[in-house]
Amino acid sequence: MRFNQRATRTRGFATVTITILLLAVVILVTLYTARFKAQEQRIMRNHLAMQEARMVADAALEQTIMRIEEEPSNLTRTITGDLGGAAYTATITHVNYPNTARGNVDVVEVEVVASSVDGSATQRAMQELVVMSLVRGGPNVPLAIRGGINVSGSFEVVANPNGGGDGVPLSIWTRDDVDINGAGATCGQYEFVTGVCSSQTLSERGEHGIDILDNDPNFPDDLLDYLFGIPEDSWQDLRALANQEVDNCNGLGPSTTGLIWVNGDCDMPNGNVGQPTAPALIVVHDGDFKMNGNVTLYGMIFQFVTPDLSPMPQFEITLNGGAYVEGAILASQNPKLSNGNLTVRYSSDVSNSVVTNDEFRRLYRVGGSWHDF
Helix, strand or coil, rough: CCHHHHHHHHHHHHHHHHHHHHHHHHHHHHHHHHHHHHHHHHHHHHHHHHHHHHHHHHHHHHHHHHHHHCCCCCCCEEEEEEEECEEEEEEEEEEEEEEEECCEEEEEEEEEEEECHHHHHHHHEEEEEEEEECCCCCCCCCCCCCCEEEEECEEEEECCCCCCCCCCCCCEEEECCCCCCCEEECCHHHHCCCCCCCCCCCCEECCCCCCEEEECCCCCCCHHHHHHHHHHHHHHHHHHCCEEEEECCCCCCCCEEEEEEECCCCCCCCCEEEEEECCCEEEEEECEEEECCCCCEEEEEEEEECCCCCCCCCEEEEEECEEEEEEEECCCCEEEEEECEEEEECCHHHHHHHHHCCHEEEEEECCCECCCC
């Protein structure tokens, strides 16, 4: 009897001990699981915060680039802001390279530091940009034609005094023949200013001077690429860079500047268009160009014909009754020059302005320069 009581007490003690041990194991497992879940939640929150900060940094970078594009003259500044409550700071620095073929070229670095909304995560994003003129360089000749020209009316073309090299004037540059059959002449800048262009000529009917470079085998096959660095087949890319895209020239005037893309014919309105230090570069796409008397254009006309049109049309360039271009006329095909007064004068002011004026400067991303570390 006494033995049975002792055995019962022993079994009871063992049961309690095992129960306590199992309870301890359960508690330890529960504590471990809770700690693991809490750590997992912290990791997830940190990951989401980092993702949020990264998205804010990328969005702020794009926003900053847009602001630079709107104001390309202000390239050293710090911008602060927030996106959806997440703060960011954008630092803009640049290095300027003056007097290049494209005028002042600025290499810009944009660094954005952004945080998540709760401030627990920070992310950086950087991008290098180049701000430069969309024009490779102002044309060094007042009249350039990818083809030939036959002028039978009255005209004056005033040469670039150094267009063919130091001290070598250049008035007309073509791939094919230049025939002067009318009462026209080319002359130097001094002769034009003093009113003796018609009597002290560089070239005239029956006499080609050194200022006319025709039948040039080195004339560029792609005048669009020569002027803008964009091949003819990608002309839509240039149109997308235009300050204005219009269907006619009725709204142009003295305040018009930058790249103007005209779809179709361009009949210039009365009065001046552009200014010497704020010229207009007008691309007439698949259309005729016409200027009447008492109209002065400060800038350039580029008559561009879509490549591989069949049959290839011949669009007209008409300048009547004292119409005057101070700058340049270029054509990507053989234009029909209507009888009238064709007066084109090379202008160094216009040539320089199209590579220095902010209206012609565009922002380009440097490939492979984006990083977030």
